[in-house]
Amino acid sequence: MSLGLAGSDRSRCHVTAEALNGETIAAISSPIGEGAIALIRVSGPEAVEIADRIFRGSESPSSLTSHRQHLGRIVQDERVIDEVLLSVHRAPASYTGEDLVEISCHGGILIAARVLGVCLSAGARAARAGEFTERAFLNDKMDLTQAEAVMDLIRARTDLALRAATEQLQGRLGNEAKILREQLVRLIAHIDAAIDFPEEDIAPDADTKLRAVLASIREQIAALLATADHGRILREGLRVVVAGPTNAGKSSLLNRLLGYERVIVSATHGTTRDTIEEMINLRGVPVRLLDTAGLRDSDDQLEEAGMQRTQQALATADLVLHLFDVSAPKPTDSGVARSDCASLIILNKCDLPEHTDWTGESALHISCLTGAGLPELEDAILRCVGEQHLRPESHLAINARHRDCLRRALGACDRASATMAENLSGEYSAVDLRLALDALTEMVGRKGDDEILDSVFQQFCIGK
Numbered sequence: 001m002s003l004g005l006a007g008s009d010r011s012r013c014h015v016t017a018e019a020l021n022g023e024t025i026a027a028i029s030s031p032i033g034e035g036a037i038a039l040i041r042v043s044g045p046e047a048v049e050i051a052d053r054i055f056r057g058s059e060s061p062s063s064l065t066s067h068r069q070h071l072g073r074i075v076q077d078e079r080v081i082d083e084v085l086l087s088v089h090r091a092p093a094s095y096t097g098e099d100l101v102e103i104s105c106h107g108g109i110l111i112a113a114r115v116l117g118v119c120l121s122a123g124a125r126a127a128r129a130g131e132f133t134e135r136a137f138l139n140d141k142m143d144l145t146q147a148e149a150v151m152d153l154i155r156a157r158t159d160l161a162l163r164a165a166t167e168q169l170q171g172r173l174g175n176e177a178k179i180l181r182e183q184l185v186r187l188i189a190h191i192d193a194a195i196d197f198p199e200e201d202i203a204p205d206a207d208t209k210l211r212a213v214l215a216s217i218r219e220q221i222a223a224l225l226a227t228a229d230h231g232r233i234l235r236e237g238l239r240v241v242v243a244g245p246t247n248a249g250k251s252s253l254l255n256r257l258l259g260y261e262r263v264i265v266s267a268t269h270g271t272t273r274d275t276i277e278e279m280i281n282l283r284g285v286p287v288r289l290l291d292t293a294g295l296r297d298s299d300d301q302l303e304e305a306g307m308q309r310t311q312q313a314l315a316t317a318d319l320v321l322h323l324f325d326v327s328a329p330k331p332t333d334s335g336v337a338r339s340d341c342a343s344l345i346i347l348n349k350c351d352l353p354e355h356t357d358w359t360g361e362s363a364l365h366i367s368c369l370t371g372a373g374l375p376e377l378e379d380a381i382l383r384c385v386g387e388q389h390l391r392p393e394s395h396l397a398i399n400a401r402h403r404d405c406l407r408r409a410l411g412a413c414d415r416a417s418a419t420m421a422e423n424l425s426g427e428y429s430a431v432d433l434r435l436a437l438d439a440l441t442e443m444v445g446r447k448g449d450d451e452i453l454d455s456v457f458q459q460f461c462i463g464k
């Protein structure tokens, strides 16, 4: 059955679970480029039939044991395209929950594209970004938080981020949401019962108990919300901006922390004219380090444009490293007072004689030339990170979408608890509690919330 979605049509015209079951999709699931092996996936009700049409081995795919690899050839009009390993994963025990065929062919841009082309000619249609995982969600193989974790896992750049993604993939966040939803459902049921059967004897302390349950639900939601910063840092990295006067050694520090000569360093003042961003792994914490144009009075238009970019970078920083040359006079306006986020003052070039302006300054002394003080600087950055809610011991790390849902749930709980405190009819609080329930349901994903599903799966790569 065709739904009129051409392979090239990447618009995410959404289709329901029933409709999805009609179509078989195919895509290259390994990265484009040269490699030892490329993987082509075919998923849907016709996946095995399509494999029968294009695979020649000792047995046909429809008679193969599930989850076992078999050697054979992919053919088109009986012409051999490649020698491959093929495995059939029968529904529902597959990644998508549908019949799924995986073909490992020789790695190479052309071969993988040819094998995919054969699958498409045999009846599959090209998969959209994230469609395999979307099907897994629609076929109840995972909730939406787990689907999101698949992408986090692929994008994770540090061990910490990987650990959080793995926990989420195992359903830890989804479970927390599920427990909260169950508690809310029970609470709503109690309130509904009191509305429907007011004549029934209700224990005198019932109201107090209900309020206590709601307070506990509220606390649990707030605790989850508190992991938002942790999640943002793990996914996007902590934004650390290196700022200061020209020639202080800002670019030298970026190069040092990166471990290679990324940025031009020179004794000329005003060498760096632009902001330069690189991701580093600071003992498991992803850090987006920004080198900036040095701050000084200048009539040069280019340099001024660079300094404007420095100001923009400072405005969005999580942490600013104010770097100064300890062998040079202290600038009259250090700019330190102007940053309102966390900041550290660092005195560089401590291998040189100290200028008297800095005598008694307790700031961290480092040398990008010798490496002195750099481990202490890393400690100091990580301490700041700790103060900003990055909890390496916590494996829960919500994303912006979860935060939005949880904020709505929290707001609704607060309104319900205010109504309860005023002893208004239970109907009022029940309305808000249902809104809270709705927001939590949205967090784990609901079939039919097409816009939300589209925005999540659009971020995936094709073939995942």
Ligand SMILES: Nc1nc2c(ncn2[C@@H]2O[C@H](COP(=O)(O)OP(=O)(O)OP(=O)(O)O)[C@@H](O)[C@H]2O)c(=O)[nH]1
Pocket (backbone or CB within 6 Å): 245, 246, 247, 248, 249, 250, 251, 252, 253, 264, 265, 266, 267, 268, 269, 270, 271, 272, 273, 292, 293, 294, 295, 348, 349, 350, 351, 352, 366, 367, 368, 369, 370
């Ligand atoms: N002795 C000594 N020299 C250093 C140290 N760090 C940097 N330098 C030198 O200081 C000069 C300026 O370094 P840069 O890293 O280009 O300084 P910057 O702050 O990026 O300068 P602008 O881009 O012009 O703002 C270069 O000659 C570096 O080799 C250090 O720790 N000790």
Ligand SMILES: [Mg+2]
Pocket (backbone or CB within 6 Å): 250, 251, 252, 264, 265, 271, 272, 291, 292, 294
């Ligand atoms: Mg520089």
